[in-house]
Amino acid sequence: MIPIAKPYLGKEEAQAAHDTILTGWITQGPKVAEFEKNFAEFVGSKYAVAVSNCTTALHLSMIVAGIGLGDEVICPSMSYIATANSIVYVGATPVFAEINKKDYNLNIEDVEKRITSKTKAILLVHQMGMPGDIDGFKQLCEKHNLVLIEDAACAIGSEYRGAKIGSHSDYVCFSFHPRKVISTGDGGMISTSNEKVYNKLKLYRQHGMSINDRVRHESKTILFEDHLVVGYNYRLTDIQAAVGIEQLKRLPWIIVERQKLAKMYHELLSGIDWLELPNEQEGCFSNYQTYSVYLKPNAPINRDQLMQLFLENGISTRRGIMTSHRETAYKNKGTWSLPVSEDAADNSICLPLWVGMTEEDVMGIVAVIGDLA
Numbered sequence: 001m002i003p004i005a006k007p008y009l010g011k012e013e014a015q016a017a018h019d020t021i022l023t024g025w026i027t028q029g030p031k032v033a034e035f036e037k038n039f040a041e042f043v044g045s046k047y048a049v050a051v052s053n054c055t056t057a058l059h060l061s062m063i064v065a066g067i068g069l070g071d072e073v074i075c076p077s078m079s080y081i082a083t084a085n086s087i088v089y090v091g092a093t094p095v096f097a098e099i100n101k102k103d104y105n106l107n108i109e110d111v112e113k114r115i116t117s118k119t120k121a122i123l124l125v126h127q128m129g130m131p132g133d134i135d136g137f138k139q140l141c142e143k144h145n146l147v148l149i150e151d152a153a154c155a156i157g158s159e160y161r162g163a164k165i166g167s168h169s170d171y172v173c174f175s176f177h178p179r180k181v182i183s184t185g186d187g188g189m190i191s192t193s194n195e196k197v198y199n200k201l202k203l204y205r206q207h208g209m210s211i212n213d214r215v216r217h218e219s220k221t222i223l224f225e226d227h228l229v230v231g232y233n234y235r236l237t238d239i240q241a242a243v244g245i246e247q248l249k250r251l252p253w254i255i256v257e258r259q260k261l262a263k264m265y266h267e268l269l270s271g272i273d274w275l276e277l278p279n280e281q282e283g284c285f286s287n288y289q290t291y292s293v294y295l296k297p298n299a300p301i302n303r304d305q306l307m308q309l310f311l312e313n314g315i316s317t318r319r320g321i322m323t324s325h326r327e328t329a330y331k332n333k334g335t336w337s338l339p340v341s342e343d344a345a346d347n348s349i350c351l352p353l354w355v356g357m358t359e360e361d362v363m364g365i366v367a368v369i370g371d372l373a
């Protein structure tokens with residue numbers, strides 16, 4: 001069976017976790033601080049704040065950005081449901097906007113039409129690692145006095161106009177779930193270059209505590225903490241951070257390998273006239289966290305039948321990215337007209353792409369499609 005995804009973890013990660021366990025410091029501590037520093041350096045931001053996953057990264061960003069009851073946040077429906085959920089957590093309303101067919105990212109004209117006096121933020125998802133139009137959305141946010149939050153769950157190592165995702169705005173949220181390009185089991189990070197935002201994110205991720213454990217531990221005088229706000233426990237552990245430090249070292253190579261696999265798919269599938277393939281828009285560089293193909297109306301088979309056929313051939317695939325507005329949790333929360341999102345979600349399929357896949361694996365996957373052509 002060829003799985004849809006597989007994290008690339010080796011002896012170095014196992015050793016790092018082992019060594020950290022033996023230090024006795026296993027929750028947020030020195031390894032988390034080191035991971036944050038290395039992460040910020042990698043993406044080109046001043047700071048990074050490690051958290052338990054990307055959903056909590058998004059939730060904290062909403063809180064620190066001051067979004068709350070009665071506010072509206074514009075986001076794509078076509079995203080993993082955590083995107084919309086993070087808005088609901090703070091009592092605000094997700095306003096679903098349409099995507100572009102060419103890159104499955106938010107469509108800026110449609111977003112602008114949906115701005116109201118209640119809109120406080122735009123949540124821009126870099127879908128499947130493909131960068132969205134950050135400069136366009138920054139300008140739109142400035143024009144309407146809105147906060148830009150980037151959901152970069154899938155986009156570690158992707159680039160927009162020559163700079164890494166994570167370096168462009170105040171709230172950029174990443175995921176280290178095993179389906180992502182690097183993994184710490186579960187885990188997340190927020191990058192920012194805004195000192196005030198950085199300090200608030202740190203405060204809220206650890207119960208609102210005025211002093212962190214490490215400072216207290218290293219102090220030569222007794223210290224008593226205060227809890228300044230109602231915060232959360234959204235900590236990453238030092239065991240996870242130790243794994244993350246090793247994963248970050250591998251990341252440049254992982255991205256080269258993923259690009260090679262994507263290129264192989266492009267070359268082998270580009271002759272099939274009933275498929276649309278992902279492609280990097282001008283100024284964008286993708287880590288190809290997911291390789292999703294779209295079945296055009298002239299396809300000889302429908303999406304679900306093709307997924308079944310893959311399964312019978314020992315190949316695991318997934319439906320294209322879901323639309324949140326059609327999930328049971330959101331069905332009664334408004335009526336939405338999002339034909340492009342629905343069409344993309346219903347007719348696309350994610351193919352396996354992970355480091356360690358061989359040329360034969362890719363050829364075998366392509367052969368299933370080629371046999372239909």
Ligand SMILES: Cc1ncc(COP(=O)(O)O)c(C=O)c1O
Pocket residue numbers: 053054055056079080082083125151153154174175176177187188
């Ligand atoms: C776009 C997007 N946002 C948020 C998340 C949530 O990430 P996590 O599982 O780390 O909470 C995901 C995970 O799949 C995602 O794809």
